[in-house]
Amino acid sequence: MSEMTVVPGIEITPAILVENNLPDMDYPAYTPATAYKVGDKVTIDRLNYEAVVANTNRHPVTDTTIPPAWLSLGWINKYRMFNKSIGNTWKIGTFTANPESIDLTIRPGKRVNAIGLVGVRASSIRIVMTVPGVPAPVYDKTFAMSLKAGGSWYQYYFGPFKTMDNLAQFDLPPFSNADIRVVVSAPGGTAQVGMLVVGWAKRIGTAVYGTSLGRKRYSTIKEEFDGSMTITGRGRRRSIDFQVVISGDEISSAQRTLDELDDTPALFVGASNLDYTVIVGIFDDFDTGLPTYNRGEYTLKVRSLM
Known part of the structure; x- marks a missing residue:
């Protein structure tokens, strides 16, 4: 058994994402004078668009002509790990990727004590927290996401790697002015993160x-x-049905916490040492009976937004 934990994430904006090694744009910037052909793609304010009809001077955001000239493709690569919504639609199967590594620094501007990454493809993740005026990092840990198989020397040298897809940590020092650097390393490959949540x-x-x-x-x-x-490949979605016990004096607090997350993605963790119980998504119904001997039970179904 382990603490059932939820982490409402803070919104990651350009002001909060202070450093990174990711391209600012996936496609050329839109220009009104360009004659766009069907299939051309542009980037505007961290979002990508694709031309669905040939057009000139039809702005992807402000043009209201029907039928529309542009289709929103969602967030640029840099921000897919923080947001997957296109209006009210949440696009599954998207992630941020970069050759060799994803290296970014977040400045939350408030106290946080938890971080979670899901849908990771990497050999390791390093998390470093620094505070102005303090020479050494206040937090510096590296987590292996790919390990050699054990059991025998043969397995160690020739066996497949054991991998983890998700990581959740709840021991970040809660400084209000800290910078959090995250380095996702995949030497010789492509680093990938489905979602990153800090809160x-x-x-x-x-x-x-x-x-x-x-x-x-x-x-x-x-x-x-x-x-x-004929098979048409599409996305897939994970879900977890958490079985949870709760003391009677915690029920109101849990209800209030979940009420604030209606239709809002968050990080849910059943046990941080079991990476397959780490998920970012939205929860379905929360129903619990009256506690017996100060002990209640409920099922919390969480659907992934990956």
């Missing part, structure tokens, strides 16, 4: 055995008359 961790009970993991894919299969199939 203040809140306890909402104790996760227990009975928690279950789910995965739904959205590919479509069309069968032809001769038995052949």
